[in-house]
Amino acid sequence: MTKEEAVELLARAPFLELGKMALLRKRELHPDRVTTFVIDRNINYTNICHIGCKFCAFHASVNSPRAYILPYEAIDRKIEELIAIGGTQILFQGGVHPNLAIDYYENLVAHIHEKFPAIDIHGFSAVEIAYIAQISQISTREVLSRLLDRGMRSMPGAGAEILSDRVRAIVSPNKVSAADWLRIHGEAHSLGMTTSATMVFGLGETNEEIAMHFDLLRRQQAESGGFTAFIIWSYQPDNTPLAKLRPDLTHQSANRYLRLLALSRLYLDNIKNIQASWVTQGRYIGQLSLKFGANDLGSTMMEENVVAATGCSNSMATDEMIYLIKSSGEIPMQRNTKYERLKGF
Ligand code: SF4
Numbered sequence: 001m002t003k004e005e006a007v008e009l010l011a012r013a014p015f016l017e018l019g020k021m022a023l024l025r026k027r028e029l030h031p032d033r034v035t036t037f038v039i040d041r042n043i044n045y046t047n048i049c050h051i052g053c054k055f056c057a058f059h060a061s062v063n064s065p066r067a068y069i070l071p072y073e074a075i076d077r078k079i080e081e082l083i084a085i086g087g088t089q090i091l092f093q094g095g096v097h098p099n100l101a102i103d104y105y106e107n108l109v110a111h112i113h114e115k116f117p118a119i120d121i122h123g124f125s126a127v128e129i130a131y132i133a134q135i136s137q138i139s140t141r142e143v144l145s146r147l148l149d150r151g152m153r154s155m156p157g158a159g160a161e162i163l164s165d166r167v168r169a170i171v172s173p174n175k176v177s178a179a180d181w182l183r184i185h186g187e188a189h190s191l192g193m194t195t196s197a198t199m200v201f202g203l204g205e206t207n208e209e210i211a212m213h214f215d216l217l218r219r220q221q222a223e224s225g226g227f228t229a230f231i232i233w234s235y236q237p238d239n240t241p242l243a244k245l246r247p248d249l250t251h252q253s254a255n256r257y258l259r260l261l262a263l264s265r266l267y268l269d270n271i272k273n274i275q276a277s278w279v280t281q282g283r284y285i286g287q288l289s290l291k292f293g294a295n296d297l298g299s300t301m302m303e304e305n306v307v308a309a310t311g312c313s314n315s316m317a318t319d320e321m322i323y324l325i326k327s328s329g330e331i332p333m334q335r336n337t338k339y340e341r342l343k344g345f
Contacts, residue, residue: 001267003211010207010263015255022262022293029272030295034344035325036273036335039318040089040122041082041302045070045108049095051127053172055161055203057239057309059095069097072111079116082302085318089337091156091299092123102136102143106150113151120337121151125158126184130176141187148191154337155188157198157231163216164209171203171242182220189226194338197227197271201260202235202252203242210260214267221270228339229273229296232260233280236310254285258292265293273339278324283316287324296339297325 001009009018046069049059060066079090090112105124112121124132124147133140144155161168163178176184185195197217201210221227234252237243257277265274276294278286279301286297300316318334322345325332334343 001269003208003215006211006214006263006267007207009266010210010259013259015259018259018262019292022265023291025265025269026274026293026295033330034333034341035290035295035297035328035330036333036339036341037297037321037325038089038299038335038337039082039085039087039302040091040299041078041087042091042093043070043075043078043303044094045075045092046094046097046100048097050098051096051131051172051174053175054242054245055171055200055235055237055240057236062098072108075108075112076115078303079112079119083116083119085302086334087300087302088118088334088342089120089122089299092121093125093156093158094128096128096131098135100132100135102132102138102146105132105143106146109147109150109152117151120153122154122156122337123147123152125156126181127159127175129155129184130180140184141191144184144188144191144193148193152193154193154228155185155195157185157196157227160198160213161200162203162205162209163199163213164205167203167205167209178216182216185226186220186224189224194226194228196275197221197230197268199230199232199260199264200235201232201256202249204246204249211267214264218268218270221268225270227271228337229275230264230268230271231275231277231298232257232264233277236280238310240310254281254288257281257285258288261289261294262292278316283320283324287328290325290328290330296335297321 047060048067129143133143188195274294275296275298276286276289322332332345333341
């Protein structure tokens with residue numbers, strides 16, 4: 001599919017036809033009707049961040065009364081609770097702390113990996129990696145390599161938002177550029193890490209910029225091949241600075257979400273897993289996503305703080321996850337970070 005065809009489909013394809021095409025494509029890639037999910041917990045080791053994205057309601061400044069850095073004991077306790085419910089992954093991210101350098105992160109990752117070797121550390125983001133490199137005066141590749149040595153095997157795709165420097169200049173001017181986001185993921189892949197690819201829509205982007213985003217990801221995957229999955233979610237305006245600056249950017253419709261999801265399944269023909277975002281769309285649109293190309297319902301999210309800061313409710317019992325998948329006619333299976341299947345239900 002070309003970018004021009006993607007724009008055309010996004011603007012004009014009948015809703016249900018687009019969904020049907022995405023479902024057919026999903027069935028070609030995943031003929032056994034299995035929908036996967038992961039049992040994980042988001043651990044935000046700090047909320048201190050100096051990047052100042054305008055769509056973010058989570059970050060705090062160093063001197064804010066809300067500011068925190070979790071001590072090792074608190075992190076350990078959270079992981080023990082996760083293991084007790086059969087969890088396998090921590091999504092481990094912070095804000096971008098202005099004063100923490102590579103040795104802090106190396107020690108942190110080593111501590112977790114040595115104490116909990118069975119837990120996958122799905123850690124940090126291209127934005128954190130770029131800043132750790134800057135403050136430590138080393139390359140991003142060296143940051144990734146040193147964290148890999150300590151036990152971090154995968155990195156989430158956070159910080160991609162829309163891979164258009166026009167949009168980024170408006171909503172997150174201090175974040176890595178689109179080219180740097182792609183470069184850092186390519187470096188991670190070349191070192192043997194897996195990463196996920198993401199997109200946040202509803203930030204004032206055009207359909208052409210969405211098609212460009214898909215195209216950049218498809219090219220990067222063709223080159224470095226380490227994206228395990230693609231995940232879309234929508235901008236959540238509540239409690240964010242952007243809501244005051246751009247009141248015209250409101251909650252995105254389920255229709256728009258499902259169209260984009262279906263299109264991503266069709267365009268990203270070299271990314272096998274498309275993950276539904278029930279956290280921002282609600283659990284029933286999440287479930288409906290399985291008919292619009294998604295083959296993974298994400299995570300049960302024992303704890304999540306970043307989207308929760310905008311007022312979204314977001315944790316789901318494993319039983320409910322299984323129910324949502326089964327009642328849409330699919331077979332639920334727990335997976336790990338690499339999308340290897342662990343257990344069927
Ligand atoms: S989205 Fe991330 S990088 Fe941006 S301000 Fe929030 S915590 Fe910081």
